[in-house]
Amino acid sequence: GQNIDQPTEMTATEGAIVQINCTYQTSGFNGLFWYQQHAGEAPTFLSYNVLDGLEEKGRFSSFLSRSKGYSYLLLKELQMKDSASYLCAVNLSDTGRRALTFGSGTRLQVQP
Amino acid sequence: DAGITQSPRHKVTETGTPVTLRCHQTENHRYMYWYRQDPGHGLRLIHYSYGVKDTDKGEVSDGYSVSRSKTEDFLLTLESATSSQTSVYFCAISNRDRLDSYEQYFGPGTRLTVT
Secondary structure (H helix, E strand, C coil), X not given: CCCEECCCEEEEECCCCEEEEEEECCCCEEEEEEXXXXXXXXXXXXXXXXXXXXXXXXXXXXXXXXXXXXXXXXXXXXXXXXXXXXXXXXXXXXXXXXXXXXXXXXXXXEEC | CCCEEEECXXXXXXXXXXEEEXXXXXXXXXXXXXXXXXXXXXXXXXXXXXXXXXXXXXXXCCCEEEEEEECCEEEEEECCCCHHHCEEEEXXXXXXXXXXXXXXXXXXCEEEEEC
């Protein structure tokens, strides 16, 4: 199948660093996305990785290892507004569909 | 922000009635998608379109049909709504003509309740 696994919930403290992991099947892999979704709102794009390594964008970074079927999203200097769900999504060319497959999301709670 | 709107934003309907949700874009993107989002399941693809009159099924297409007669509009129809179709429905668009990215932009969502 196209299982994409990520933790259901995480809690972290304001100002700290948190890492959200995502694992996926490697067959047909053609790119990985991270989205942020605040409660009651639409998902918004955070990052895209297609090659191995780290992509940094301000306080957010995303890492990919294609051979391990593994990615993580790193959030630094956490702010209260970072409380949201974080969705990992993979483009799998062997599904025969030109669309993304999403994980169930990780709900992050940032505490003071 | 990408120009995507969805209508209606909220709807309550009775079991067995037909329902049509509309997604409208002003970006002239070729690809459009319909997802549903339920607790514990994340976003699941219902149908997608890769051009006018070109559509294909996603992983949860049973009970849904779609139509795309114009680039800017993608309609999702529930022919006979059931309680299991109570969900939040998101439309998304992407410009897959760019080879380096399949980034999708999402509409604001439609909350549908079937009683």
